[in-house]
Amino acid sequence: MHMLVCGGTGCRASESEKITENLNAELKKLGLENEAQVVVTGCFGFCEKGPIVKIVPDNTFYTQVKPEDCAEIVSEHILKGRKVSRLLYEDPETQKHVEDSKHMGFYQKQIRIALRNCGFIDPENIDEYIARDGYAALGNILTEMSPQQAIDIMKKSGLRGRGGGGFPTGLKWEIASSNKADQKYVVCNADEGDPGAFMDRSILEGDPHSVIEAMAICGYCIGANKGIVYIRAEYPLAIKRLKIAARQARAYGLLGEDVLGTGFSFDIELRYGAGAFVCGEETALIKSMEGLRGEPTVKPPFPAEKGYLGKPTNVNNVETYANVPAIFLKGPEWFASIGTEKSKGTKVFALAGKINNVGLIEVPMGITLREVIFEIGGGIKDGKKFKAVQTGGPSGGCLTEKHLDTPIDFDNLIAAGSMMGSGGMIVMDEDDCMVSVAKFYLEFTVEESCGKCAPCRIGNKRLHEILEKICNGKGTEADIEYLKNLSKVIKDTALCGLGQTSPNPVLSTIEHFLDEYKAHVTERICPAGQCKALKLYTIIPEKCTGCTACTRACPVGAISGEKRQPHIIDVDKCIRCGACYDKCKFTAIHVQ
């Protein structure tokens, strides 16, 4: 029996290391250490209910396990075969405990390719990776294929870059391969910067070898012997596991000189990014690796022509690489059989926001938003109404109820005014104000703009100011037109992907929620009740008992009145903090 304990960043933050320790101690106490083995794995994706402990082979899925639960798990489940039902996942709809992960709605619609080893193997043990055919794809290619044959397989698979752009990976490799140079580079972009996205981190934490293997395959295909992983320094666990993995691969001779006796040499090194969003853009990333400021450059020349240190460089994202070994092991036809006509395979999404099952999922391309949000994601928190979902992070747009049945793939998302991006999905409910959402993303872009080109540096700042004005109740109808025009100019004239996409949240919220913008500027109300400045607190005299609780709660002394007489709020003094509303036991405070 194996007890798999999640060792991802999320679960470790809730003491999963202590859980591992306790499980081992309990097994020893009962003399069961030969019967059950505790394995620390990568992320299971079900972060909402972490820490996770999964028992195989019966697939029992324990959620929100605490270190003190370990004694019961071992003495009940391992010793006596009785599941600890209070720790099982409870289906929110039927309110019944689900016995095993195979029957959990969260997993039923998923197909795990990039995440195939996450939550399954010990990422710090190369033997477990090899046991699952690890490095076999590399071995086969080096021994039996020419670089061009391997590139052809990549092209046939239809894999497109998972970092956001969706450029065909095989074609990218072919271009880098055809450019002749004495030195070429393979770069892995692990500078994950979208708010709410964490798939790259999870892959590197849960299955670092698949990325290393894919980089070596890419090296062989394009003729490079050096690989560089550009990873943000704020991912310490991913860095640690990647370093361990590289060390183990080197010890087995799977990295270094003369890999598997084939004469091919390849090794990787790590470069740490300081966490600038723009460095996810490949030319800015290369500048940063060279020790310069992370600023994008004009393309062409593309990195495949003139990249790192002026040499041909192939840059792919972590998730893209994680797909590569599986494509070679199972064949390009298999991969191309999953997904839609122009978007093959699967995509990993990070579900966040007002959704029941926050976590990491991998679904076939072409799945609908409805399936993702309501079946896998378990619907909206607290039974609220779905309003919109932001895909593609600050570069994407929002999708609404009318898009719920649109199949998700690269092209459909763009047609709907959003984009795939790296796969963050932030779900919003009826309480979210869409103007504030757009403002939030612009705040992020303004902060992260590198400042090189004027449209992005100045334009986004202006967009943000106008949004702020609207949220403060000072906007006019002309401002909405102005937002639209300025957004178009920024999109057309900005230098890199950051600026070209940063107005998307503004444009898509205006398109889908024009009523809400109008309500802000004409009626001066925020329909979702989020914009503080547009809230008006008054006391309903008939309901007020004059208990004075609100007077004491008000931090600015805006409420006055005699005891046992209805009170009054001074609108000019009121800072709209809502303290009186929370305090009143008689629902006498009215919010508009």
Add this chain to the structure above:
Amino acid sequence: MNKIKSLDDLRKMKQNLENGMNIREKSNSPESLVQIRVAMATCGIASGARAVMNTLIERIEKDKIPAVVTQGGCMGYCYAEPTVEVKVPGKDPVVFGYVDSKVAVDIIEKYVLQGELLEGIIPVNYQTINDKK
């Protein structure tokens, strides 16, 4: 750690290592495997269920038989412990009573591999809540 010198070495190494992962691989598709459940309540353990379970696991691993052994709680046949339930895909589950290590091996060799029935089968006379439509 020794260096892996060729693709053949890597393949050999994989074969040696895959046993350790078998139990996890099997958990990916339990419905296509023979599922063997050993009743591990107090009475079961007292009459030797643990030894039976370990014998079953060893026998399965030895010949890489497509079966998976799990534990169950008390099945209620306290008089016949240790009891083992075997579910071959597509067939109704069969419960064996009074299983010791020798019978355990017979279960695998005769029932699982050859499909022969053995003595000591307890007629299943219950319905579980899952069966009810």
